[in-house]
Amino acid sequence: MARILAVDDSASMRSMVAFTLRGAGHDVEEAENGQLAVDAAKGRKFDLVLADVNMPVMDGIAMVRELRSLAEYKGVPILMLTTESHPERKQEGKAAGATGWLVKPFDPDQLLATVGRVLG
Amino acid sequence: MNDAANQAMDATQYLTVNLANEEYGVDILAVREIRGWTPVTRIPQAPSYVLGVLNLRGAIVPVLDLRLRFGLVREEYTATTVTVIVTVAGKNFGVVVDAVSDVVDVDAAAIRPVPDMGTAVDTEYLKGLTSVGERMVLLLDVDRLLQPQDAQMLEAALPALADVKAVA
Amino acid sequence: MAKVDLAQFHRAFFDESNEGLAAMEAALLALDAGSDDGELIHTIFRAAHSIKGGAATFGFADVAAFTHVAESLLEEVRSGRRAIDAATVELLLRSVDVVRVMLERSAAGVPAADAESEALRSALAAMVGGAVAATAGPAKAAAAGVAGWDIAFRPFDYLLKTGNEPLRMFRELAALGSFESVAGLDALPTLAAMDAESAYVSWQLTLHGDIPRAKVDAVFDWVDGDCELTVTERKNELPAAPPVAQPAPAAGTPDAPRAVREVASNPDAQSIRVGTEKIDLLINMVGELVITQSMLSQFADGVDASGLEQFRAGLAMLARNTRELQESVMGIRMLPISHVFNRFPRLVRDLSQKLDKKVSLDLRGETTELDKSVLEKIGDPLVHLVRNAIDHGLESTTRRREAGKNETGTLRLEAFHRGGSIVVEVADDGAGLNRAAIVGKAIERGLLTSGEGLSDDDVSELIFAPGFSTAAATTDLSGRGVGMDVVRRNVNDLGGSVAIRSVAGKGTTFTITLPLTLAIIDGLTASVAGETYIVPLVSIVESVQVQAESVKSVAGGGELFRFRDAWLPIVRISDAFGCAGARRGIGEGIVIVVEGEGARLGLFVDELIGQQQAVVKSLEANYRRVSGISGATILADGSVALIVDIAGLVRQQSRRKAA
Numbered sequence: 001m002a003r004i005l006a007v008d009d010s011a012s013m014r015s016m017v018a019f020t021l022r023g024a025g026h027d028v029e030e031a032e033n034g035q036l037a038v039d040a041a042k043g044r045k046f047d048l049v050l051a052d053v054n055m056p057v058m059d060g061i062a063m064v065r066e067l068r069s070l071a072e073y074k075g076v077p078i079l080m081l082t083t084e085s086h087p088e089r090k091q092e093g094k095a096a097g098a099t100g101w102l103v104k105p106f107d108p109d110q111l112l113a114t115v116g117r118v119l120g
Numbered sequence: 121m122n123d124a125a126n127q128a129m130d131a132t133q134y135l136t137v138n139l140a141n142e143e144y145g146v147d148i149l150a151v152r153e154i155r156g157w158t159p160v161t162r163i164p165q166a167p168s169y170v171l172g173v174l175n176l177r178g179a180i181v182p183v184l185d186l187r188l189r190f191g192l193v194r195e196e197y198t199a200t201t202v203t204v205i206v207t208v209a210g211k212n213f214g215v216v217v218d219a220v221s222d223v224v225d226v227d228a229a230a231i232r233p234v235p236d237m238g239t240a241v242d243t244e245y246l247k248g249l250t251s252v253g254e255r256m257v258l259l260l261d262v263d264r265l266l267q268p269q270d271a272q273m274l275e276a277a278l279p280a281l282a283d284v285k286a287v288a
Numbered sequence: 289m290a291k292v293d294l295a296q297f298h299r300a301f302f303d304e305s306n307e308g309l310a311a312m313e314a315a316l317l318a319l320d321a322g323s324d325d326g327e328l329i330h331t332i333f334r335a336a337h338s339i340k341g342g343a344a345t346f347g348f349a350d351v352a353a354f355t356h357v358a359e360s361l362l363e364e365v366r367s368g369r370r371a372i373d374a375a376t377v378e379l380l381l382r383s384v385d386v387v388r389v390m391l392e393r394s395a396a397g398v399p400a401a402d403a404e405s406e407a408l409r410s411a412l413a414a415m416v417g418g419a420v421a422a423t424a425g426p427a428k429a430a431a432a433g434v435a436g437w438d439i440a441f442r443p444f445d446y447l448l449k450t451g452n453e454p455l456r457m458f459r460e461l462a463a464l465g466s467f468e469s470v471a472g473l474d475a476l477p478t479l480a481a482m483d484a485e486s487a488y489v490s491w492q493l494t495l496h497g498d499i500p501r502a503k504v505d506a507v508f509d510w511v512d513g514d515c516e517l518t519v520t521e522r523k524n525e526l527p528a529a530p531p532v533a534q535p536a537p538a539a540g541t542p543d544a545p546r547a548v549r550e551v552a553s554n555p556d557a558q559s560i561r562v563g564t565e566k567i568d569l570l571i572n573m574v575g576e577l578v579i580t581q582s583m584l585s586q587f588a589d590g591v592d593a594s595g596l597e598q599f600r601a602g603l604a605m606l607a608r609n610t611r612e613l614q615e616s617v618m619g620i621r622m623l624p625i626s627h628v629f630n631r632f633p634r635l636v637r638d639l640s641q642k643l644d645k646k647v648s649l650d651l652r653g654e655t656t657e658l659d660k661s662v663l664e665k666i667g668d669p670l671v672h673l674v675r676n677a678i679d680h681g682l683e684s685t686t687r688r689r690e691a692g693k694n695e696t697g698t699l700r701l702e703a704f705h706r707g708g709s710i711v712v713e714v715a716d717d718g719a720g721l722n723r724a725a726i727v728g729k730a731i732e733r734g735l736l737t738s739g740e741g742l743s744d745d746d747v748s749e750l751i752f753a754p755g756f757s758t759a760a761a762t763t764d765l766s767g768r769g770v771g772m773d774v775v776r777r778n779v780n781d782l783g784g785s786v787a788i789r790s791v792a793g794k795g796t797t798f799t800i801t802l803p804l805t806l807a808i809i810d811g812l813t814a815s816v817a818g819e820t821y822i823v824p825l826v827s828i829v830e831s832v833q834v835q836a837e838s839v840k841s842v843a844g845g846g847e848l849f850r851f852r853d854a855w856l857p858i859v860r861i862s863d864a865f866g867c868a869g870a871r872r873g874i875g876e877g878i879v880i881v882v883e884g885e886g887a888r889l890g891l892f893v894d895e896l897i898g899q900q901q902a903v904v905k906s907l908e909a910n911y912r913r914v915s916g917i918s919g920a921t922i923l924a925d926g927s928v929a930l931i932v933d934i935a936g937l938v939r940q941q942s943r944r945k946a947a
Contacts, residue, residue, distance in 0.1 A: 010338045012301035013345060020292050054337050056330075068449065077451035083341060091513075099451030100510030105344035105352075108292035117460060118451075161928040162819060163907075163914055164865035173911065173920060173928050178576050180920045180928055182911040211910045 002119050003027045003044070007037040007051035007063065008081065017050060017081075020108040021115065034058030038066045041073060048118055049078040050102070053089050061089075061096045068097035077118040081106075131225045136257055137204065137217040140192050144217070145226065145250070145259040150206045154220055157201040170266075174214060176205060183214035184266060189245070208263050215265065224252045231259065294346055301342045302395050306388070308335035310630050313384045317633045320377045329372065332380070333362040339387065343394075350400035351390050357412045358383045364416065379415070381634070382408055436465065436497055436522035437504055442472075442490035443515040452511050454491065460507045465497030494522070564660060567620050571807055574614045575903035581610045582900070582924040618805055621661070625703045625712070626654035628667045632674060632701060639678045646685055646696040647678055653703035658710045659805040665782055666712070666802065669775045673714040673798050674699065676772075681718035681796050691793065693717070709784075709826065710804060715797040721790040723747050729756065748788045749886050752776045780885060780935040782806065783824065783918075787886070811902045811921075811931065814880065814893040817867040820929040821893070822902050822921060827934040829881040829888065831896060834858075836875045846944075849874070849890055851881055857941055860892040864916055864937065865930075870894055884934035889941055891932070902931060916940065 004026050008014040011032070018028040029046070031037035035058040037051060049067065053060040060080055067073040080093040080101040090101050102114045134145030135154075160172035160183050169188035173180050183203055187194045200219040205212055231248035247261040312335040315328040336359040343351035358380065364370040386408050390400035401409075439461075443454060461467050472490040495504065501519070508517055585607065588600050629651050640647040658666075682688075682697035689695055700715040727739030730750045739747070750756060754773040776786045784802035803809065803826065811822035812831075832851070840848045840855065847858040858879065862870030871877045871894045879890040902921035907914055907930075918933035 009334070010301075010342055011304050012297045012342050013338075015300055016292070016294065016297045016345065019296075023292060052341075054334050056334060075448050075451055075453075077453075083337070094450070094510075094513065097450055104341045107345075108294075118456065159927075161920075161930065162867075163911075163930065164916065165914055173907070175922045175926055175928050178572055178905070178922065180905045180907055180910060213910060 001025050001027060002047040002115075003029070004115070005029050005031060005037055005040055005046040005049045005051075007031045007034065007049065007055070007060070009033055009052060009055040013052065013081075016108070017111060020111050023108075024112055024115075026115075034060060034063030034066070037063050041067055042070065045072055046076065048115065049073075049076065050081060050115075051078065052081045053083075053093065061092050064093060064096040064098045079114065079118065131227050134224050134226050134257065134259065135204070136221040136224055136252075137186075137202075138219045138221050139186050139190070139217050143221060143255055143257045144186075145224065145257045146204060146206065146215075146262055147259075148223060150208060150262050152205040152207050152212060155203045155205065155214075156199075157197050157203055157216060160214075171216065174203070176212060176214075179212065181205065181212045181214055182266070183216060185216040186265075187216075187218075189265060206262050208266070211266075213266050215262075222252075224257065226250050226252070226257070226259070234258070298346055298395070301346050302391055305339045305342060305391055308339055309384050309388055309391075311335050313381065313634055314630060316377050316381050316384070317637060319372060320374070320381075320637070329362070329366055333359070333366050336362055348390075348394045348400060350405070351387065351394055354383075354390060354401070354405055354409050355387060357409050357416065358387075360416045361412055376415070379408070379411060383412065434498055434501075434521050437495045437499065437501075438520045438522055439493040439495065439504070440490075440518045441493055441508075441515060442517075443511070447511060447514050450511070450514060452514070454489075457507050457511070458491075458493070461493065461495055461504070464499050464503055464507075465495050467493065467495050469493045490516075496522075564621070567617070570617050571621075574610070574617050575807075577610050578614060578901070578903060579922050579924065579926075581606050583926070586924045614808075618659070618807065621659050621805070621807075622657040623660050623663055624655045624657050625663065625710075627663060628670060629654050629701060629703075631667070631671070635671065635674060636678065636699060639675065643678065644685070645678065645682055647682060648696050648698050650698055650700040651702075652700065656703040656705060656710060658703075658802065659807070661806050662710075662782055662802055662804075665778065666800070669778045669786075669800070670701070670712065670714065672772075672775050673800075674701070677714060677716040677718070677796070677798075681716035683719050687719075691719075706801075710802045712800045712802065713797055714800075715795060717795040720792040720794055720796055721748060721751070721788075723792075726750050744790070748790055751788070752786070752886065776885065783809070783826070785884070785886070807904055809902050809904055809931070810899065812880065812899055813897040813923075813929065814861075814878070814891075815895055815897055816861045816865075816893050817870040819865075819867055820897065820923065820927075821861060821865075822900075822929050822931045823880055823882065823891065824918075824931065824934065825899065827882045827884055829883050831878055831880045832890075834874050834879045834890070836873060839874050844944075847874075849879065851888070851890065854888070856881065856888050856890050858890045858892050859937055859941060861932070862892075864940075882934045882937075884938040885942075887938050887942065889938060891937070902929075904931065 004021055006014055006017045006021070006028055007030075008017065009032050014030050014032065018030050021028045029040055029044070031040050033055040034051070037049065038058070040046075041049065051060040051063055055063075058066070064078050064080070067076070067078060077099040078097070080090070080098045081104055082089045082093065082101045083104045093101060099118065100114075102111065106114075133148040135148050135151050136143050136145050138144075158174065160174045162172040163170065163182070166172070166182075169184050171183045171185050171188075173182050175181075185194055197216075198218075201216060202220055203214040203216050204220065205214050230250050232250065234243045234246045234249050245261050245264050246258050248259045250257050250259065312332050315331045318325065319328055319332075336355050340352050340355035340359050343349075343355060361370070361376070361380075365372050365376070370376075386405045390405055393400045441454070447454075458467070458469060470492045472492065501521075504519055508515075508519075511517075581603070585603050588596055588603055632651065633649060636647055636649045677699055678697075682699070683691065683693075685695050688697065698717045700713065702713045702715070704711055723739075723744065726747050727736065727742070727750075730736040730753070731738070733753075733756060735750065735753050735756065736742075751772045752775075754771070756771055756773065779786045779800055779802070782802055783806060784800060787799045787801075788796065789799070790796040809822075810825040812825055812828060814821050814823060830851075834849050838850055839858065842848060848855040849858055850856075858874070860870070861867065874892065877892055877894050878896055879892050880896075881888060881890050904919045905921055907917065907920050914930075916933055916936050917930045918936070919931045920928050921931060923929050
């Protein structure tokens with residue numbers, strides 16, 4: 001079981017991600033934008049952060065930069081949930097320090113496979 | 121094993137109730153609970169056999185008197201008078217009977233059509249009759265007790281639409 | 289693990305998509321009105337992007353395809369490659385409409401795309417620079433029958449800081465085929481210079497087996513650019529691979545146990561979506577609690593012993609707690625009226641364009657909250673009033689100029705609290721009601737024989753008469769067979785009222801008064817022949833004792849009594865509801881003067897019992913609608929009391945008068 005932070009401004013996507021991961025036995029916390037994710041991450045150490053890129057208040061890229069500036073998040077895996085139509089966002093995410101990405105649309109099986117890949 | 125299973129599938133349990141010296145059966149699956157008779161709140165424009173409504177744990181439930189429904193006279197409500205709460209098509213209503221009697225297993229094969237017996241009871245609300253030992257049990261068609269006859273009555277009681285048109 | 293059923297997220301997806309569309313629409317309208325706020329385009333883009341992502345995830349391919357094109361167009365605008373002009377805004381507004389319909393169809397389980405959406409999609413695609421190319425990178429065709437791969441992997445020193453972990457990648461490789469690794473420590477600095485979070489080790493990896501190149505690449509795709517990587521195909525090999533060597537652990541995994549603090553996230557910014565059925569259940573339970581509490585109070589009132597003082601004090605506290613609990617539970621259902629007001633900027637814009645009138649919309653009090661059930665039902669009446677105001681209330685630009693008024697008409701929608709009610713006003717600064725036209729129409733419709741002696745208020749009331757329409761010619765805007773009578777009926781059904789105030793040349797104001805909630809009312813309990821009825825306090829003007837001498841009998845058995853300057857009809861509850869054994873003499877009982885549908889009447893009851901809050905229960909849930917009764921409630925003794933439908937009685941009374 002891992003502690004996972006799921007970040008997406010879309011409630012349906014967030015619930016889908018959280019529900020799927022909880023079903024696999026993980027402890028999932030949700031945040032609806034980058035700022036709230038950073039706040040949550042400061043309060044508790046997560047083993048993995050999954051974040052959408054486009055979000056109001058603070059987007060996913062800025063969130064990765066913020067998290068990487070925190071001592072306890074230097075090496076924590078952060079996956080961006082990107083869309084196929086914006087391949088350049090992957091590189092932006094990587095440049096900011098993201099571990100990798102999962103391309104939308106994905107189904108619960110793909111999500112679990114990718115999470116399994118990071119958590120090993 | 122097989123015989124037992126078949127029997128279980130064909131037999132239905134009925135709650136039997138007494139009404140004017142006859143015994144009626146109510147499909148037990150429709151019975152939600154049995155309460156002692158308590159006064160109800162009368163509702164306007166209701167058919168005479170609808171006594172009113174009562175509070176069933178926060179829900180407002182209509183109550184009908186089976187004697188009145190069958191055109192019999194209700195002399196008095198006694199200590200044995202009960203209200204059987206039934207559920208039909210997701211709606212609850214109470215049925216007032218003289219007393220509850222028994223729970224019996226009735227085999228589908230043992231249900232016979234109701235002949236025109238010249239009893240006071242309208243056969244329209246019965247789905248058949250059967251024998252339990254020496255006794256004859258009339259099986260009630262609960263679905264028809266409050267509906268759809270009342271729906272028609274409702275149309276008659278509510279002149280609203282027609283009236284509005286007349287004014288316009 | 290059980291298969292995840294995506295259907296459970298559909299409702300949330302539709303809800304948030306509709307919210308997204310509303311935000312998109314509002315932002316587009318702001319752009320249309322000339323705002324150059326850079327954040328607007330981001331808002332629009334984000335909404336389209338989210339809908340697309342969700343639609344693709346949840347299997348609504350038509351919606352995803354449509355929003356994909358819209359998003360591409362928006363991406364061009366966002367990145368500054370395209371200027372947004374009126375035509376683009378128009379196209380995007382139409383897209384909002386189309387997506388809304390597509391979502392409705394998707395929710396209904398029917399194909400979402402139709403000729404209109406396809407045409408619009410083509411129009412959008414045509415605007416987008418170049419064709420919208422398929423972007424999925426085709427997987428490289430795997431070379432058939434390779435023996436394996438040699439992989440030279442040297443992470444750059446920051447690799448661990450990206451959260452990537454060589455060990456984890458090696459495990460993935462090992463899952464593909466038999467695998468061995470040799471660590472190179474040549475770059476290892478002295479211990480003193482070592483940074484625990486840097487990678488210093490390099491690896492020479494060998495993977496045996498007929499494994500497609502793409503699978504190998506996939507393992508390294510996240511570290512592309514963060515390492516030196518060469519992958520070469522292995523020449524034919526024969527002996528089976530030697531036992532797998534454990535890869536050397538990467539330097540300093542920064543995962544030392546740390547104290548875990550409790551989560552303290554920002555509570556203000558959190559929101560939850562709760563199904564209304566769950567809330568209704570809670571409200572029911574709280575309602576039961578209220579009843580229990582008042583049952584106990586009544587019991588305490590009945591037994592008068594000094595030892596009961598403490599019991600009473602406890603009950604008083606229970607009463608307060610119950611009330612507070614009830615208020616906060618009810619509060620969950622409360623939503624700002626902006627949910628309804630949001631649709632008006634678009635409606636007003638479209639209508640004013642169509643009618644060639646200039647209209648400025650003034651929305652006020654958008655944060656005023658009201659019960660969700662009321663909110664859902666107030667939209668249509670408000671739309672009707674707004675349509676009417678623009679169609680009939682506001683004059684044409686020319687006529688306004690001639691009248692010396694500002695060319696641009698003003699339409700004000702305002703919501704505010706007054707007492708225990710919500711008031712919503714729809715006010716225009718148009719010509720006001722045309723008395724002559726209304727009277728003429730009423731005569732034509734047979735509602736009147738002459739307009740003589742009618743006050744302005746009487747004339748205003750005429751527009752609420754069933755079948756009355758003020759439109760000189762039926763336009764496609766208001767003449768949809770729905771009249772003001774329906775507006776009033778809808779508002780009355782919500783337990784509210786509609787009033788109208790009009791000043792010639794200055795404008796017309798419709799005032800809708802609504803209860804805060806439909807679940808609880810304040811009522812006056814009255815008894816008639818031993819039965820208890822509840823009269824909603826909001827409808828009560830006054831309770832009076834009337835002397836038999838001041839009652840006037842009229843033909844047909846009706847009775848009138850003098851109240852202030854008017855003769856009001858008396859409605860005996862006992863007659864209306866058939867109660868046997870009620871008091872007959874007017875002087876022996878009480879007359880409650882009530883108002884509904886703009887008319888007053890006197891309800892005659894035996895006596896008043898008191899005032900109480902009533903948790904409204906439906907009669908229809910298990911029985912049916914009863915004319916003159918709006919519902920029922922449960923009294924402190926557990927018995928049921930019926931709630932009088934004042935508007936219904938007023939309607940019956942006016943029908944009787946007309947007959």
